[in-house]
Amino acid sequence: MRVGLPQELTHIEWIEELKTGLSYLIPDIEWIHTPSVKDRQPLFPGTDACFPFKKMVRTSLNLSSRVDLLFIPRAVSLDGYLMCPNFRALPDIVSINIKRMDKDKTVPVISPLMEIRNRRQLDSLIKKTAKELISGYGLHGSENILYGKDEQNVKYQRDISHSIALIGHPYLLEDKRLNNGAPEILKNYDFRTISSTELPFRELNRLASSYDFYAKKMYWRPGREILGAFLYFTRIRRPAGIIQLVAFNCGIEALLRIELMSLYRQMKNPPPYMVIVCDEHVQREHVVTRIEAFLDIINGFSIK
Structure with a gap:
C-alpha cells in the first residue's frame, strides 16, 4: 500500500521515528514523501500561516492523487512541550481542501495523536497505529512486536571553529x-x-x-x-x-x-x-x- 507522508514532516525527529517503527512492523507500506512535479495543486494562499506550513499542505494535496492513504500525525506535544498549533490542525486542513478540490475524491487521512514525552509512549503509539492500519486497511504485519531503538547520546566532536x-x-x-x-x-x-x-x-x-x-x-x-x-x-x-x-x-x-x-x-x-x-x-x-x-x-x- 502506498502511504503518503509529507517530506517536511519527516524532518521532525519523533515523526521520523514513528514512521520507522511502522515500517518495521508493517513491511507492506510503501512510503511516498514527495509529489510529482506535474501534479501541482492550488495552494489557497489566503492565509496567515507560515511558509513551511503552506508547503506542507501543498505537498499533502499533491500526494493525495498518488497514494492509497495519507498519514499526517496530529503533533500536539513532543518531549512534553507544545508544538505549533498549526500541526494540530494540519490533518483537518488537508482533508477539507481535498474535498474542496474534488468532492468525489476519497483519500483516507490517518492522523494519530502525538503527545509524546518519552520512548515508551512512542512505542505505545507505534503499536496502536500499526493495529489500526492492519485491521482497517488490510495491511499485513504485526502490532505485537515493538520497534526498539536505543536513544542516542552522541555529541558532535569535530572541530567547528571554521564552520x-x-x-x-x-x-x-x-x-x-x-x-x-x-x-x-x-x-x-x-x-x-x-x-x-x-x-x-x-x-x-x-x-x-x-x-x-x-x-x-x-x-x-x-x-x-x-x-x-x-x-x-x-x-x-x-x-x-x-x-x-x-x-x-x-x-x-x-x-x-x-x-x-x-x-x-x-x-x-x-x-x-x-x-x-x-x-x-x-x-x-x-x-x-x-x-x-x-x-x-x-x-x-x-x-x-
Missing part, C-alpha cells in the same frame, strides 16, 4: 526549498556547516532550562530547541558564525528572534550572528548577497 552553525526549525534546516538554499550557498564558499538537528534535544533542552524567557518557562518545543542551540553555539562550542533561519510569518520565531538578539547583545565577544528570513521567493540572489556580506565579516573572508 557556520545553522539554527532553526528542523524542516527549515533540511528542506532546500524552505531554506532558500542557504546551506548550499555556504558550501559553495567552502564553509562547512553544523546544524542544530545534529545535537540531541536533551542537551538543547537542558541549556534552554538554564535561561528564563521573559521570566517564564518556554513551553514551545521548537522554541526550546532553537534557544538551546543558540546557547550551545555561544557558550559551549563556538563556530565561526551563527545563522538563524527563520520562517516568514512564524509566530514563535517572531518573538524568539527578538529575545535572541537581546541576549546576543549582552554577550562578551560572541561569534558573528545573522538572521535570514526564508520565504516563498524562488530567487536566491538576496540570500547570496546577505551570506556574502556575513562571510566578509568572518575572519576577513574575501569574496572570490
Whole structure:
C-alpha cells in the first residue's frame, strides 16, 4: 500500500521515528514523501500561516492523487512541550481542501495523536497505529512486536571553529526549498556547516532550562530547541558564525528572534550572528548577497 507522508514532516525527529517503527512492523507500506512535479495543486494562499506550513499542505494535496492513504500525525506535544498549533490542525486542513478540490475524491487521512514525552509512549503509539492500519486497511504485519531503538547520546566532536552553525526549525534546516538554499550557498564558499538537528534535544533542552524567557518557562518545543542551540553555539562550542533561519510569518520565531538578539547583545565577544528570513521567493540572489556580506565579516573572508 502506498502511504503518503509529507517530506517536511519527516524532518521532525519523533515523526521520523514513528514512521520507522511502522515500517518495521508493517513491511507492506510503501512510503511516498514527495509529489510529482506535474501534479501541482492550488495552494489557497489566503492565509496567515507560515511558509513551511503552506508547503506542507501543498505537498499533502499533491500526494493525495498518488497514494492509497495519507498519514499526517496530529503533533500536539513532543518531549512534553507544545508544538505549533498549526500541526494540530494540519490533518483537518488537508482533508477539507481535498474535498474542496474534488468532492468525489476519497483519500483516507490517518492522523494519530502525538503527545509524546518519552520512548515508551512512542512505542505505545507505534503499536496502536500499526493495529489500526492492519485491521482497517488490510495491511499485513504485526502490532505485537515493538520497534526498539536505543536513544542516542552522541555529541558532535569535530572541530567547528571554521564552520557556520545553522539554527532553526528542523524542516527549515533540511528542506532546500524552505531554506532558500542557504546551506548550499555556504558550501559553495567552502564553509562547512553544523546544524542544530545534529545535537540531541536533551542537551538543547537542558541549556534552554538554564535561561528564563521573559521570566517564564518556554513551553514551545521548537522554541526550546532553537534557544538551546543558540546557547550551545555561544557558550559551549563556538563556530565561526551563527545563522538563524527563520520562517516568514512564524509566530514563535517572531518573538524568539527578538529575545535572541537581546541576549546576543549582552554577550562578551560572541561569534558573528545573522538572521535570514526564508520565504516563498524562488530567487536566491538576496540570500547570496546577505551570506556574502556575513562571510566578509568572518575572519576577513574575501569574496572570490
